[in-house]
Amino acid sequence: KTMLVIGGGYIGLEMGSVWSRLGTKVTVVEKLDRIVPTMDGEIATEFMKSLEKQGLEFKLSHKVVATKSGSKDVEVTMESEQDKKQVKDKFNVVLMSIGRKPNTEELNLEKIGVKLNDQQAIEVDQQYKTSVDNIYAIGDVAPGPMLAHKAEEEGVACVEIINGQKTHMNYDTIPAIVYTNPEVASVGKTEEQLKESKTEYKVGKFPFMANGRALTTSESEGFVKILADKKTDAILGAHIIGHDAGQLVAEIVTAMEFGGSAEDIARICHAHPTTSEAVKEAALNVDGRSIHI
Structure with a gap:
């Protein structure tokens, strides 16, 4: 009935969301102040909101300091990274998901x-x-x-x-997908990485709420986000949260592999009605030229 997932990374959230849809009350504890630390921050915030709507609970900036197994439950002690206060709770199952290392x-x-x-x-x-x-x-x-x-x-x-x-x-063009509902797909740099490297960039976003195909299939949650070099327009990164995000990111991966720009994607004819139009619109919006918002 209840599960604690230790670690708010890709795998923990994938497994936790599956059990949540099966009716389990899932709590995720994460030591850092956000889920999926490697993900673009704006996408991560939207992602957590979506998972919370589905019933998942999050304890951010907390770590597990002790566990005690009983006949039916596991008592878990969690400590705040900020004020060091400890809280105890019981769960039927605890899933450890704090990263992997090579099996050598x-x-x-x-x-x-x-x-x-x-x-x-x-x-x-x-x-x-x-x-x-x-x-x-x-x-x-x-x-x-x-x-x-x-x-x-x-x-x-x-x-x-x-x-x-x-x-x-x-x-630089290896895509990463989180197989949850909605999916999250990323390739290239995040906004945080570009800011850290002091790279001048521009952003284009387009919500699936404004995409006809997404609306007709009731999959209008999320958006497409494209990051491009401010001077050259070269695509530096792309991040998508929404239905079939893992499929949609492939087009942007192709463009990046061949040194493409946001303008290159914007000039390509995308079939209507398809969710791929959201990619084109995000590319147009890099320069504020999106047609449907």
Whole structure:
């Protein structure tokens, strides 16, 4: 009946939202002051509001300091990161979701001289070579995001390198998807990252509430957000929250891979009525030219 999810990252929210839809009362405790810290802040705020509407509860800026298992429940003690006050609560189930690390401990790699980094990932160079000749590493055991599509692309690139072929791998255009309802999709830089690097940028947004297809399918929650360089108009990042966000982001990934601009997407004819029109409108809105808002 009740579940505590420790960790407000991608996996914890995906699993928590599933159990919530099955009727479980889900509480998420997160040490930081926001969910999914790597996500664009504006998107994360909208995302949490959506999950709260679905019944999930959040205890931000809290950490779990103790647990005590009983016959039917688990008593959990949580402590505030701000005033250090502690609260206790009981849950039927506790789901630990505080991140992953490469599963390299039982591979005995040290016996053959393969070096690991501090996160226990296998150290590789730009050609996926390890510290031992003829041994390569890709995917979850190598540094970088633990994503199946990232591992697949690395596998192809690695084999091409071994065969002496030219290859290409752009880590700036690897999309990340949160498979919840609504979905959240991201590629490239967040606003926070651009501000930190003092990059001058412009923003274009378009809500699904103004998209005909989204309205007719009752999937009008969320919006598309595109970040572009202020001078060159090159797309620096894109973030989507809404139905089929994981599908829609592919167009922007393609544009970024080939150095495309917001204007490039804005000039492409998008079929009507489709939710992809929201991507075009967001691209237009980078320069304040959106037609339907």
